[in-house]
Amino acid sequence: MTGNAVAEPLAPAERKQFLRLVREFAQEKVAPRVQEYDAAEKLPDDLLAEMAGLGFFGGVVPPEWGGLGLDHVTFSQVIEEISRVDHCLGVLMSMPSALVGAGLLTFGTDEQRKRWLVPLAEGRIFGGAGVTEPRSGSDVAGTSTRYERTRDGYVLHGAKAWITNLDRASFFVTFATADPSLGRRGLSAFIIPADAPGVLKEPVHNKLGFRPLCTGGLTLGGVELGEEALLGEEGQGFAVAMTAVERGRLSVASRAVGLAQSCLDASVGYAVDRVVFGQPIANFQMVQHKIANMAVSVQAARLLTQQCAEAMQRGERARTEASMAKLYASDTAQSAATEAVQIHGAYGVSEDYGVARAYRDAKVFQIVEGANDIHRLLIARDALATAGRESGS
Numbered sequence: 001m002t003g004n005a006v007a008e009p010l011a012p013a014e015r016k017q018f019l020r021l022v023r024e025f026a027q028e029k030v031a032p033r034v035q036e037y038d039a040a041e042k043l044p045d046d047l048l049a050e051m052a053g054l055g056f057f058g059g060v061v062p063p064e065w066g067g068l069g070l071d072h073v074t075f076s077q078v079i080e081e082i083s084r085v086d087h088c089l090g091v092l093m094s095m096p097s098a099l100v101g102a103g104l105l106t107f108g109t110d111e112q113r114k115r116w117l118v119p120l121a122e123g124r125i126f127g128g129a130g131v132t133e134p135r136s137g138s139d140v141a142g143t144s145t146r147y148e149r150t151r152d153g154y155v156l157h158g159a160k161a162w163i164t165n166l167d168r169a170s171f172f173v174t175f176a177t178a179d180p181s182l183g184r185r186g187l188s189a190f191i192i193p194a195d196a197p198g199v200l201k202e203p204v205h206n207k208l209g210f211r212p213l214c215t216g217g218l219t220l221g222g223v224e225l226g227e228e229a230l231l232g233e234e235g236q237g238f239a240v241a242m243t244a245v246e247r248g249r250l251s252v253a254s255r256a257v258g259l260a261q262s263c264l265d266a267s268v269g270y271a272v273d274r275v276v277f278g279q280p281i282a283n284f285q286m287v288q289h290k291i292a293n294m295a296v297s298v299q300a301a302r303l304l305t306q307q308c309a310e311a312m313q314r315g316e317r318a319r320t321e322a323s324m325a326k327l328y329a330s331d332t333a334q335s336a337a338t339e340a341v342q343i344h345g346a347y348g349v350s351e352d353y354g355v356a357r358a359y360r361d362a363k364v365f366q367i368v369e370g371a372n373d374i375h376r377l378l379i380a381r382d383a384l385a386t387a388g389r390e391s392g393s
Helices: 012-030 034-040 045-053 072-083 087-094 101-107 110-121 180-186 237-273 285-313 319-349 354-365 372-391
Strands: 126-130 146-149 153-164 169-177 187-193 199-204 215-226
Touching: 012 045, 012 072, 034 354, 045 087, 072 087, 072 237, 072 285, 087 237, 101 110, 101 187, 101 237, 110 126, 110 169, 126 153, 146 169, 153 169, 153 187, 169 180, 169 215, 169 237, 180 187, 180 237, 187 215, 187 237, 237 285, 237 319, 237 354, 285 319, 319 354, 319 372
Parallel strands: 126 169
Antiparallel strands: 146 153, 153 215, 169 187, 199 215
């Protein structure tokens, strides 16, 4: 199977079995610990090791490269399932198939896949993606990190911001330009070992949300790389980045749906149990309206995410579908978390209830993988271009 091949979907029985395994693991192993490690701002190593043993990091990566060969729809459902308990684990589960591994699978050489993708998909190592920059944000074409060719390879200078997995990544897939005036045409992708001289990691602590993930700045101060570090061809970096980012947006949407579903589940359970004025608050029409709106929005977000996954499964780029799914699912997560806290009342602000954590995390979902205002711009541009083609203008 080549890097561009699409895995055949699992049989229904196999898909249900794997989803059940993820669900049971999340409920039995993750749920009792998530509050504690969220407060500690660190994912437990033993939990990640157990997940690796169960094959949870394999995703859509073909078996010959260490993965499970899942279809994109099942992959999305798996990420949603773990995210109903902790979406931060969903981040690490998605990376081999998306933000970190997608470029390696599609553009990497066999040697690069053997060295980096196989252990990544098997959960033996972890990786990070250096896309965002302090000044240009998620504007990949506006990257200011520079690279120069040398006799033996390349030298990189620059800085990346809000990079996940600073504490455990063995390598980073990052992007640099030979000449900023060339825009996307001057962009190239590189694989940087995390321990390479000149790599400086600066974690940000006490974040609003996504607290168990080690996130922060990555400074590249004259990092020297060999020819084997180039991912794809020179000038192909924008294509590598878009492959990774669009797969990443499917993951973000899936995680946001999982978080939103957890808010709905918590709200229904609390509304049934909480008695006010002699009756469960579930009997009050105002609470019913909130729950109804949450249920409709969650299902709509799930269907948009499924549509995106189906397009990717067909081998399509799915740029607009990914933006729609990410935008709507993250907005749904934010509104669901807000309503969940409202339904819980004073208890909603307590860390003993998962909706407080969901409320903090939900806001971050509207920012990561492209702020939602950017996605509105991308979706509008696509709609306007489509209308122009149809009218013949």
